[in-house]
Amino acid sequence: MTDSSHAAAPLVGLPEWLHPLAEILDSVEAEHLAPRFPHPPPEARPAAVLMLFADGEQGRELLLTERAATLRSHARQISFPGGRQDATDRDPVHTALREAQEEVGLDPTEVVVFGSLPTLWLPPSNHAVTPVLGYWTSPRLLHAHSPAEVEKVLPTPLDLLLDPDRRFSVVHPSGWTGPAFDIGTDVPLWGFTAGIIARLFERLGWERPWDATRTRPIPE
Numbered sequence: 298m299t300d301s302s303h304a305a306a307p308l309v310g311l312p313e314w315l316h317p318l319a320e321i322l323d324s325v326e327a328e329h330l331a332p333r334f335p336h337p338p339p340e341a342r343p344a345a346v347l348m349l350f351a352d353g354e355q356g357r358e359l360l361l362t363e364r365a366a367t368l369r370s371h372a373r374q375i376s377f378p379g380g381r382q383d384a385t386d387r388d389p390v391h392t393a394l395r396e397a398q399e400e401v402g403l404d405p406t407e408v409v410v411f412g413s414l415p416t417l418w419l420p421p422s423n424h425a426v427t428p429v430l431g432y433w434t435s436p437r438l439l440h441a442h443s444p445a446e447v448e449k450v451l452p453t454p455l456d457l458l459l460d461p462d463r464r465f466s467v468v469h470p471s472g473w474t475g476p477a478f479d480i481g482t483d484v485p486l487w488g489f490t491a492g493i494i495a496r497l498f499e500r501l502g503w504e505r506p507w508d509a510t511r512t513r514p515i516p517e
Contacts, residue, residue: 308320308411310409310411310432310434311409311411311432312352312432314357315350315411315432317501317502318430318497318501319411319412319430321500321501322412322413322414322430325414325415325497325500326415327415327416327417329496329497329500330414330415330417330492330493330496330497331417331418331489331492331493331496333473334417334418334420335415335417335418336418337416337417337418337424337425338418338423340423341418341423341424341425342381342382342422342423342424342425343381343382343389343392343424343425343427344379344380344381344382344392344419344424344425344426344427345379345380345382345389345390345392345393345396345426345427345428345429346376346377346378346379346380346393346396346426346427346428346429346490347360347377347378347379347393347394347396347397347403347408347428347429347431348377348414348428348429348430348431348493349377349378349397349403349408349431349432349433350430350431350432350433351432351433351436351452352436353436353452353454354436355452355454355456356454356455356456357454357455357456358436358452358453358454358455359452359453359455359458359494360377360378360401360403360433360439360450360451360452360453361375361376361377361451361452361453361480361486361490362375362376362377362378362400362401362441362447362448362449362450362451363375363376363447363448363449363451363482363484364376364446364447364448373448373483373484374484374487374488374490375451375480375482375484375485375486375487375490375491376489376490377428377490378393378396378397378400378401378403378447379392379393379396379397379426380392380396380399380400380446381424383395389413389416389427389429390410390413390429392427393427393429393431394408394410394429394431398442399442399443400441400442400443400446400447401439401440401441401442401447401450402439402440402442403433403439404435407433407434407435408431408432408433408434409431409432409434410429410430410431411430411431411432412429412430413427413428413429413430414427414428414430414493414497415427417489417493419489426489428493436452439452449482451480451482453480455503457478457480457481458478458480458494458498459498459503459504459505460505461505461506461507461508462507463478463479463480464476464477464478464495464507464508464511465477465478465479465485465508465511465512465513466509466511466512466513467485467487467512467513467514467515467516468512468513468514468515469515470515474512475487475488475491475492476491476492476494476495476496477491477513478491478494478495484516485513485516487515487516
């Protein structure tokens with residue numbers, strides 16, 4: 298495991314295609330990923346999510362989940378595995394790996410953690426969320442281990458996330474707009490998770506030109 302600070306780890310154990318991501322982590326600021334609400338207030342509750350990459354059956358993948366419909370906040374949204382920090386967690390890395398193990402059965406020993414992103418504010422639930430980045434050395438089919446939290450496990454090809462035809466913006470009645478992706482689920486990928494993915498991939502130079510005027514109403 299790496300130190301939980303906003304930093305990159307050595308490239309040992311990472312495939313070449315992830316090297317550019319590991320190399321830019323020191324230059325990524327909270328404002329780059331969440332321009333509206335970059336910094337959590339002091340009373341925000343610590344949490345962490347795992348942004349887990351792998352070389353899967355469909356090529357380069359990013360592990361996502363569909364949250365359970367019964368949850369009080371962010372129900373049915375597409376998200377990274379993760380959750381609130383427990384008192385026994387050592388740091389955000391420990392939180393992210395523990396939550397992924399509890400939610401989808403991921404073995405923490407199979408994950409090469411290579412850094413983290415700045416801690417970001419998630420206003421609806423008032424969490425201070427640290428995205429932890431990892432590479433999964435032994436990808437395989439996972440299932441929801443905690444049905445109260447996770448409905449589906451979604452290994453998502455990067456080629457799908459980078460497909461310009463699957464990119465659009467969601468629009469709130471207030472006028473707020475945010476990035477979104479059609480990943481073949483009933484509810485699109487939008488909100489906090491989509492914002493991190495879209496803005497990080499743009500900063501990496503992975504983003505492909507897409508029609509930024511394409512919009513849809515925000516999902517109910």
